[in-house]
Amino acid sequence: MIETRRLEPADRERWEELFRAYIAFYERELDQTAYDRAWREFASDARLHALGAWLDGRLVGITHFLVHPSTSEPDLCYLEDLFTDPQVRGRGVARALIGAVRDWALEHGCGSVYWQTHETNAVARRLYDDVARNEGYIVYTLPV
Template sequence: MITVGGLTEDDRAAWENLFAGYNTFYGRTLAPELVDRAWREFSRGERLHALGARVDGALVGIAHFFTHVSTTSADVCYLQDLFTDAEVRGRGAGRALIEAVAGWARARGCVRVYWHTHTSNTAARRLYDQVAVDKGFMQYQIPLDA
């Protein structure tokens, strides 16, 4: 059975492992200060939020998200990071996390939840095509070397 809830201090090591797996999937390694900053933000629960999926008490998936204003609607929720341990994929943890984020956002008056994924992420896209609508938008970026 999969349960979803907030992260606690006891989850830090398992969360770091999952977050590292997420970043490795996208070909990046985060500096320790960015990992620490993310954890601090999640702990505060003001700007960034995190939920974890558990199987038999073990943290097996994570979702990171935040709300922001919109010029065309009420606030929206951006699901920035979603990752599940490879050993539990296909067993409902990702779906449970998405549903929990949607419920969290709905309770706060958001009108939609949205996210991005790489077009090559076919495993995730199979799930996403079941739970959401692909609106056909592409993402463009301008890197700002700060």
């Protein structure tokens, strides 16, 4: 059975292992201050939020998300990061985390949950196509 809940201080080391693997999956690098900053934000649970998924008592998946206002509907919940340990993929961990974020968003009055993934992430997209609707938007990024 998969348990989902907020991360606690004792989860820090394993969370960082999983988050580093997520960053590496997207061929990015972060310095230690970025991990430390993210953890502080999750601990305060004010602007950024994090949930974990446990399977057989081990933290095997993480998700990070935030809420922002919308001009045309209730606040939106943006699921920013989602990662599961490759050894447990296909066992429902990512689906459970998405469901936990959806439940959190519902409890907090959000109108919807949305996220993005790279077009080449075929494995994740199969799950996403099953649990959500691809509305066809293209994402542009303008560095500042």
